Amino acid sequence: MKIVDLQFEESVSTYIKPLHIANEIAAEATNIRVSLLTDSGITGKGEASPSFRVNGESVPALMALRAQILEEVKGMSVLSYMLIFDVMDRFSSSSSSLKLAIQYAVVDAFCQHTGIKPYQFFGGRKEYVETDKTVSIGSLEETIADVEAIVSEGFNVVKMKVGEDLQRDIERVVSVSDRFRNISLIVDANTGYTAKEAVFFADALYRERCPVVLLEQPVPVHDLDGLKLVRQKAQLPVGADECVRTRYDAFRLVKNDCVDFINVKLMKSGLSDALAIIEIARSANISLMIGCMCESGYGISQSVHFAAGTGAFVYHDLDSHMLLRNTGPVGFDQRGAKLFVTGPGS
Numbered sequence: 001m002k003i004v005d006l007q008f009e010e011s012v013s014t015y016i017k018p019l020h021i022a023n024e025i026a027a028e029a030t031n032i033r034v035s036l037l038t039d040s041g042i043t044g045k046g047e048a049s050p051s052f053r054v055n056g057e058s059v060p061a062l063m064a065l066r067a068q069i070l071e072e073v074k075g076m077s078v079l080s081y082m083l084i085f086d087v088m089d090r091f092s093s094s095s096s097s098l099k100l101a102i103q104y105a106v107v108d109a110f111c112q113h114t115g116i117k118p119y120q121f122f123g124g125r126k127e128y129v130e131t132d133k134t135v136s137i138g139s140l141e142e143t144i145a146d147v148e149a150i151v152s153e154g155f156n157v158v159k160m161k162v163g164e165d166l167q168r169d170i171e172r173v174v175s176v177s178d179r180f181r182n183i184s185l186i187v188d189a190n191t192g193y194t195a196k197e198a199v200f201f202a203d204a205l206y207r208e209r210c211p212v213v214l215l216e217q218p219v220p221v222h223d224l225d226g227l228k229l230v231r232q233k234a235q236l237p238v239g240a241d242e243c244v245r246t247r248y249d250a251f252r253l254v255k256n257d258c259v260d261f262i263n264v265k266l267m268k269s270g271l272s273d274a275l276a277i278i279e280i281a282r283s284a285n286i287s288l289m290i291g292c293m294c295e296s297g298y299g300i301s302q303s304v305h306f307a308a309g310t311g312a313f314v315y316h317d318l319d320s321h322m323l324l325r326n327t328g329p330v331g332f333d334q335r336g337a338k339l340f341v342t343g344p345g346s
C-alpha cells in the first residue's frame with residue numbers, strides 16, 4: 001500500500017445563483033481533484049476546494065505543488081497514515097485545502113483496502129447528518145423568496161449571510177424571523193462588522209426574539225479582543241470561522257474565552273487539525289459546527305463522512321453541492337435536509 005503517484009485535476013463549477021457574502025460575490029468555483037495511486041492498484045480520491053479569501057490559496061500555486069508533495073510522500077505506506085498526515089501538516093499555512101485532499105485520499109485508500117467506509121474510519125457515531133442551506137446577501141424581497149424556497153425543500157436550519165449593511169441586515173433577519181416561525185437561523189457576518197456593530201446587531205435580534213442560534217464570525221480575523229467582547233456582551237451564541245484554521249488557533253480562542261462555537265471546515269484544517277480541534281473543543285466544552293467552501297458533491301462527501309463518523313457537530317452547513325450547477329451527491333445520499341453516508345441496501 002505504498003504511494004507511487006499523485007494526479008491533480010482542476011474542475012470548474014458555476015453557481016446556480018452567485019453567492020454574495022460580506023464584501024465578495026462568487027460566480028464560479030475551481031476545485032482540485034486528487035488521485036493517490038498505490039502499488040496495490042488501489043487509488044484514493046480527495047478533493048481540495050481552495051480559498052484565497054480564507055486560506056490565501058490560489059489554484060495555480062496549489063497545482064504547482066504536486067511534484068514537491070509527491071517527492072515527500074512517495075514510498076510512504078497508506079496504512080501508516082498518521083506519518084503522511086504529519087508530512088501534510090507542514091503544508092497547513094500555505095495550502096490547507098490541498099493538505100485535506102491528500103489526507104482524505106489516504107483515508108479513502110485505507111478504507112478501500114480494509115473494506116470499511118470513511119465514516120466508520122472516523123468513528124462510526126452516526127449514519128446521517130442534517131444540513132442547513134445558505135441565503136446570500138440580497139434585497140429583502142429576494143431574501144424572503146430564497147428562505148421560502150429553502151423551507152419548502154424541508155430545511156429546518158437556514159444560514160443567512162450578513163455583514164455588509166447593519167440596518168438592512170437587521171431588517172432582513174427580523175423579517176425572515178417574523179414570517180418563518182419554525183426555523184433556526186445561523187447568521188454569518190464573514191468578518192463584516194466591528195465589535196460594536198456586532199453587539200448592536202445581536203441586541204436588535206435578541207429584542208425582536210429572532211430564532212438565531214449562532215452569530216458566526218462577526219468581526220475581522222485578527223480581532224480576538226473584539227470577538228471576546230461580542231461574546232461577553234451579546235445575548236446570542238458567538239462563533240469563530242475565518243479566525244480558526246489550525247489547532248493552535250482553536251487553542252488560543254478557547255484559552256482566551258473568545259467563543260461559544262467553532263466552525264470547523266476540512267478545507268481550512270485538513271483532517272489532522274480538524275480532529276485536534278474537535279478534542280480541544282470537547283475538553284473546553286465549546287460547541288462545534290462544520291462548514292464548507294465550494295466543494296462539489298464528492299468534496300462534500302468528505303465532510304459528510306467526517307461529521308457523521310465523529311458525531312462532533314451541533315450544526316452542519318454542508319450545502320455547496322446544492323448551490324453549484326451539475327454536482328449532486330457522490331458517496332452519500334440526500335433526502336431533504338438529511339445527508340446519509342450509506343445508500344439504501346448498502
Ligand code: MN
Pocket residue numbers: 188190216217241242263291
Ligand atoms: Mn462562515
